[in-house]
Amino acid sequence: MAVVSSDLTGTSPDALPGADLPVHRLRHPGRWLAGAAVVVVLALLVQAFAAGNIRWPIVGEFLTAPVIVKGFGWTLLITFCALALGIFLGFGFGMMRLSANPVLRFAAWLYVWIFRGTPVLLQLLIWFNIALIFPRLYIPGLIDARMVDVVTPFVAAVLGLGVNEGSYLSEVVRGGIGAVDRGQVEAANTLGMTPGQAMRRIILPQTMRLVLPTLGNSAVGMLKFSSLAATIAMTEMLNAAQRIYFINGAVIELLFVCAIWYLAGTTVLSIGQHYLERHFGRSSSIAPPRRNWLRRATAGVQA
Amino acid sequence: MTLAVRTVGIRKSFGAHEVLKGINLDVNYGEVLCILGPSGSGKSTLLRCINHLEVPDGGYAWVDGQIIGYALKCGALHELPVKRLRTQQSQLGMVFQHFNLFAHRTVLGNVIEGPMVVRGLSREEATARAMDLLDMVGMAEKAEAYPAQLSGGQKQRVAIARALAMEPRVMLFDEPTSALDPELVGEVLEVMKRLAAAGTTMIVVTHEIGFAREVADRVVVMIDGDIREAGPASEVLSAPADPRVRAFLGRVLS
Numbered sequence: 001m002a003v004v005s006s007d008l009t010g011t012s013p014d015a016l017p018g019a020d021l022p023v024h025r026l027r028h029p030g031r032w033l034a035g036a037a038v039v040v041v042l043a044l045l046v047q048a049f050a051a052g053n054i055r056w057p058i059v060g061e062f063l064t065a066p067v068i069v070k071g072f073g074w075t076l077l078i079t080f081c082a083l084a085l086g087i088f089l090g091f092g093f094g095m096m097r098l099s100a101n102p103v104l105r106f107a108a109w110l111y112v113w114i115f116r117g118t119p120v121l122l123q124l125l126i127w128f129n130i131a132l133i134f135p136r137l138y139i140p141g142l143i144d145a146r147m148v149d150v151v152t153p154f155v156a157a158v159l160g161l162g163v164n165e166g167s168y169l170s171e172v173v174r175g176g177i178g179a180v181d182r183g184q185v186e187a188a189n190t191l192g193m194t195p196g197q198a199m200r201r202i203i204l205p206q207t208m209r210l211v212l213p214t215l216g217n218s219a220v221g222m223l224k225f226s227s228l229a230a231t232i233a234m235t236e237m238l239n240a241a242q243r244i245y246f247i248n249g250a251v252i253e254l255l256f257v258c259a260i261w262y263l264a265g266t267t268v269l270s271i272g273q274h275y276l277e278r279h280f281g282r283s284s285s286i287a288p289p290r291r292n293w294l295r296r297a298t299a300g301v302q303a
Numbered sequence: 304m305t306l307a308v309r310t311v312g313i314r315k316s317f318g319a320h321e322v323l324k325g326i327n328l329d330v331n332y333g334e335v336l337c338i339l340g341p342s343g344s345g346k347s348t349l350l351r352c353i354n355h356l357e358v359p360d361g362g363y364a365w366v367d368g369q370i371i372g373y374a375l376k377c378g379a380l381h382e383l384p385v386k387r388l389r390t391q392q393s394q395l396g397m398v399f400q401h402f403n404l405f406a407h408r409t410v411l412g413n414v415i416e417g418p419m420v421v422r423g424l425s426r427e428e429a430t431a432r433a434m435d436l437l438d439m440v441g442m443a444e445k446a447e448a449y450p451a452q453l454s455g456g457q458k459q460r461v462a463i464a465r466a467l468a469m470e471p472r473v474m475l476f477d478e479p480t481s482a483l484d485p486e487l488v489g490e491v492l493e494v495m496k497r498l499a500a501a502g503t504t505m506i507v508v509t510h511e512i513g514f515a516r517e518v519a520d521r522v523v524v525m526i527d528g529d530i531r532e533a534g535p536a537s538e539v540l541s542a543p544a545d546p547r548v549r550a551f552l553g554r555v556l557s
Binding site: 181186187189190191192193194195197201202205206209282 | 354356385386389390392393395396397399401402403404405406407408409416417420421422449450451465466469
């Protein structure tokens with residue numbers, strides 16, 4: 001009975017065993033070994049950090065310190081404002097790149113060339129010091145003030161990060177609009193929609209589905225890049241943490257506090273991105289809309 | 304018989320290739336005209352020139368009392384502003400080879416889009432009329448589905464309903480069954496036959512000789528950017544005078 005062979009050439013087809021034979025799955029000892037090795041390494045890492053020169057109680061203490069929480073609030077505000085500005089500029093210049101007007105096309109190209117071609121940290125510093133170029137901000141009938149009063153660290157951070165992000169997003173939007181089938185526009189035209197209506201109602205909603213993954217990346221990136229504002233005296237979270245550890249010397253502890261908050265923020269953003277993508281992607285799925293696990297779970301509770 | 308569409312010497316070139324060599328064509332109200340011809344003969348381009356999706360290099364299309372895309376002033380054609388051109392285009396219902404349903408809208412959303420956005424109907428009013436049209440093309444029960452969930456034949460039937468929702472004076476069909484699996488062609492032709500029977504003015508670019516023979520009041524055959532043969536379907540299809548038309552029909556009928 002202990003014949004180990006897959007060669008059945010000698011067997012008559014009528015002598016083949018039936019379909020109800022038990023099947024023994026192939027074992028994968030390599031997978032178990034690799035998994036075990038990784039678990040060991042992880043355990044060692046955790047042990048190292050637990051035993052290392054970090055005073056964890058201090059991390060816990062400063063995690064909810066008012067200065068840190070307020071700093072994180074500024075971080076969120078910078079992220080939100082800069083992202084909003086970036087999306088606005090991205091869609092504006094992205095559409096300009098596809099304009100029939102060569103002057104508009106050139107202006108959009110110039111914008112991307114300059115702001116994508118220089119480091120964002122450099123741009124932040126220039127916005128922060130813009131008063132050196134233009135001491136007064138004067139728009140007749142609208143505003144007349146000293147530039148240093150207008151461009152506070154917060155405004156400089158939002159302008160620097162937002163304008164820079166806009167240059168990247170305009171390229172994404174340009175690609176997204178270009179990827180919408182030409183037939184969609186033709187159908188809109190034959191129904192009598194004006195170019196503006198076709199753009200708003202037909203093209204941009206379909207562009208959203210294509211650019212959302214990138215937009216999600218941008219939001220996560222922006223949350224982290226907002227820490228650059230620490231270099232222009234903006235008391236966002238990292239800057240606040242630095243100010244504290246210059247005094248109490250708990251450098252690593254406070255940097256870890258920041259890391260925890262940033263991770264929490266990016267996690268929340270990733271979850272939001274998932275749901276937004278599903279919303280805009282609902283038309284492209286072949287299957288009818290799936291109910292999510294949350295609703296399934298609560299439906300189970302109700303039943 | 305009242306004239307609905309007249310093309311006056313429409314010429315169009317793509318680069319050095321002259322696709323349309325001055326097309327003159329008349330279509331009356333209530334008439335079904337089928338345009339036949341081999342691939343590359345310019346029949347789709349002619350249709351797209353009639354509703355100004357392509358701008359003709361010369362000549363123009365006259366539809367329902369208006370020159371499409373132009374105003375006639377002091378013996379010259381003046382290009383119309385986009386908004387007025389779109390108003391004219393909305394009077395020409397267009398059905399595309401590749402359906403071009405709005406991918407992000409449901410079936411119902413596709414049909415009510417034009418009436419709501421362009422004609423300013425309320426959602427309720429547009430929906431009520433859209434459901435009648437969807438019922439007519441047999442797609443009412445799929446009103447909440449998205450285009451990606453439909454077969455080609457279903458998509459094309461929705462596309463016909465969408466075009467009809469604008470209450471156009473003339474329906475243009477650009478190879479409406481060419482992108483369909485053979486077993487789905489029939490359901491679309493069935494809807495088109497019903498429209499023809501209801502007296503809809505239709506210009507149909509097609510490869511379906513059977514449909515042309517059965518439904519068309521008149522048939523024109525285009526070859527190399529010219530109309531080579533025109534007349535009642537029975538005459539043109541059974542006894543074409545032009546040898547190249549004879550050769551073309553011989554190929555597609557065999």
